Amino acid sequence: MTDVLLEIDNLSVDYETARGDLKALRNISFDVRKAEIVGIVGESGCGKSTLISSILRLIAPNTRFRSGEIRFDGSDLLKATEREMRALRGDEISIVFQDPMQTHNPVLSVGQQMIDIQHRSKAPKGEKREKAAQMLAAVGIPDPEARLDQFPHEFSGGMRQRIAIAMALMSEPNLLIADEPTTALDATLEVQIIERLQELQREMDCAILFISHHLGVIAELCDRVVVMYAGAVVESGDVRKIFHEPKHPYTRRLIECDPGHIKTRARILPTIPGEVPDLANIPDGCIFRDRCNQATERCMAHVPPLESVGEEHMAACWLNHEEVTA
Amino acid sequence: MEKSQSEIRIIIVGIAKNPLGFMGLVIVGAIVFSAIFAAWIVPYDPIEMNIRDRMQGPSWSHLLGTDQLGRDTFSRVITGGQVALKVALPAVFGAMAIGLTLGMVAGYGPKWLDNFLMLLFDTIRSFPTVMFALAVVALVGPSLQTVVLVVMATSIPTYGRVARTQTLTLRNSEFILAERSMGASMARILGVHMLPNIIGVLAVLAAMDIPTVIALEAGLSFLGLGVKPPTPSWGALLKDGYALVRQTPWLVIGGGLPIIVATLGFTFLGESLRDVVDPKLRKNQ
Known part of the structure; x- marks a missing residue:
């Protein structure tokens, strides 16, 4: 053991x-x-x-x-x-929830949420944004840089669950x-x-x-x-x-x-x-x-x-x- | 937040696309413009008396005639707009800010605090506004500040209740749970995640509340509890005109029409704002 x-x-x-x-x-x-x-x-x-x-x-x-x-x-x-x-x-410890339609803040863009989640890091905003884009790319979202500015409702359920996984894994x-x-x-x-x-x-x-x-x-x-x-x-x-x-x-x-x-x-x-x-x-x-x-x-x-x-x-x-x- | 600049543009463009919203923008814009530049627009001093020209009908020298003291009604209407905004804007935004804070605290905080704040809100709301105003004015005397304070105090509970309800709904939503499980503090949850979800609703409420407050100020001034003469206010104009309606109807028209137009303008604005602030209803942005 x-x-x-x-x-x-x-x-x-x-x-x-x-x-x-x-x-x-x-x-x-x-x-x-x-x-x-x-x-x-x-x-x-x-x-x-x-x-x-x-x-x-x-x-x-x-x-x-x-x-x-x-x-x-x-x-x-x-x-x-x-x-x-x-x-x-x-x-x-991170978590990915069951329903991807409910786990994102509807009024903040995906980028804002992914930057906010890195609140423990002291890195400049630009760097945090870059990291967010990298994570989106890692979970297989095409054109991540542009999609950061979109709101959760503009993504499909599968995409949203990928985003949730990206967010959960962001802090490794x-x-x-x-x-x-x-x-x-x-x-x-x-x-x-x-x-x-x-x-x-x-x-x-x-x-x-x-x-x-x-x-x-x-x-x-x-x-x-x-x-x-x-x-x-x-x-x-x-x-x-x-x-x-x-x-x-x-x-x-x-x-x-x-x-x-x-x-x-x-x-x-x-x-x-x-x-x-x-x-x-x-x-x-x-x-x-x-x-x-x-x-x-x-x-x-x-x-x-x-x-x-x-x-x-x-x-x-x-x-x-x-x-x-x- | 850094989003503000483009966000505001998107909202204004969104409102202007709606015909009613466009009208609302034009009316509110005109009122704000005339209030800011009142000193340059008015042809006469709004409080200067001119007994020889008293109670005249409209003419090129006096667009809306004059009152029983010979003051130019048009100048008084424009300056009255200034007074209306001076009461409405601080009262509404003050009430919104305080109501929002208290409401969110009530909705997210411990149960006893929630109960206490709700009791407070209900107590304030149980006073009829005009009675409350009468009491306050009797104590401290009529003035612009008194009107602002009375209106603010009586409308805080409305904002507080809406903010509380929204907070309670959001509090149990899965995305807030997700934020908590990501280690967000209470301040972060309230400020970053809940506030943007609540502010839209309250902004709409505020836009619709402004005409109510303008009407309330006019009402209080009509009863002699609002601004002190000779300061022109739409309500005071209406009051003067009411006594002289047989001799010259222009005072009533001058005082009444702006109230109606301002009410319509802010209501149109508020209603189209409601459609725009919800990002789900926003198209192709």
Whole structure:
């Protein structure tokens, strides 16, 4: 375990609501090493957004950190002051958001915004502008010098997402969080953006935390994967291991449901029956047991721990203990 | 910001392309021009009395006739324009600046501050303007400054509320979240990113508010609460003319027409400004 950049250790986050505490994240542990791409997969509401806002500490007022640490470069972000966090955001840690139509200030030209983002640098304006143009060129926007004077609404969605990536990478961060950066784009654009992101990542040597529910993209892009379900990590490890020999029924079902994996034509796409349990009122035992077709007595009573099931491979499922118990 | 020069040109060209906006520009331009150069335009001293020539109709020597003291109505109308702008511009821009600041603070700051400012705004707004003016004038006496202060105080809440609403909407927008996640400070978010999004709306509001303020000044002067005689004001002209409307209608026309024209001019300007300040509606620029 060398060169760990971001280490999330036993993190639990609740939202205080009128109905009681909503346990949005429970005992999350994983890490991101320097210059690697880690994917986070999971359906809507599994806690991906809570995780991102916790890392950046841009949290809703009713958020409560119950336990754990988020260590970035060795220091715990949950203990950092607001001032220290602000110094980190956009410099060491950057983010690209999901919807490129919403992430730019509509009344400032792209150039103004890209110059403003370099507010930490003391360089003269001309130099900042040049750097902005270089970044636009790097993400594949033709004629960047002229386009700096245009407003966000004059760009297409794909272009805007490229601009967002350019802005996020401007400070050459050590960690880029990509929050479903291609979900709002069409399939052709998705491939282009992913390829560009991959190129830039190699050039800049930054780590990427890539959040998506598109398994194809994750398999293509990431080195390692974390599978989340209802606020908990159910499986994590090397991308090939996860996709070829998944050790958790949820991962297995998720892969089965990916349209890219379905060989025969079907009228109805497969789904995982049931729904995510109420996070304000979590039942005993395994969080996935109600939707799992292999659930046993043991799953009803005890929460399976996240344990090593092979080299670079962890899973939280009692089924992996069968040899031991039988 | 360095964008100002070209930005202002784009806005003016944009307004002039719209026929109503063009009319607005011409009217407002004429009023501002005549106010600035009033001293050279007026044929007579607007406060000099000339009893022998009193209550005359229009003629080549007195374009709009004279009043009961023989003062030249045309000269008084032009100088009255000066007074109207002297009240309207500082009052509106002062109210806008203060309202904008307080509104943004209320919208972005802590909840208790928001509640406090809203309570303050609502308290001020609950006074009828004229009653409030009466009270203030009774305390400190009528003057130009009093009118400016009264108008400013009573219109701050309007700007403040609009600025607050805009700030609240923007505060939760994704691009502000994006700025925050890029490490922007509160000052940077408010000044660089929110202000340009709010200022356009407030500028339109201000342009539409100017005629209201001109009318208010005229109203207060008509009631004798505005500028002191013999300073000419459109409202004072109207008041003098009102008493003498059977003998000479020219005073009422001289006082009333400019109010109507100025109101129209600033309203046209404000409405076309609204269409122009939104960069999404701007074409081929």
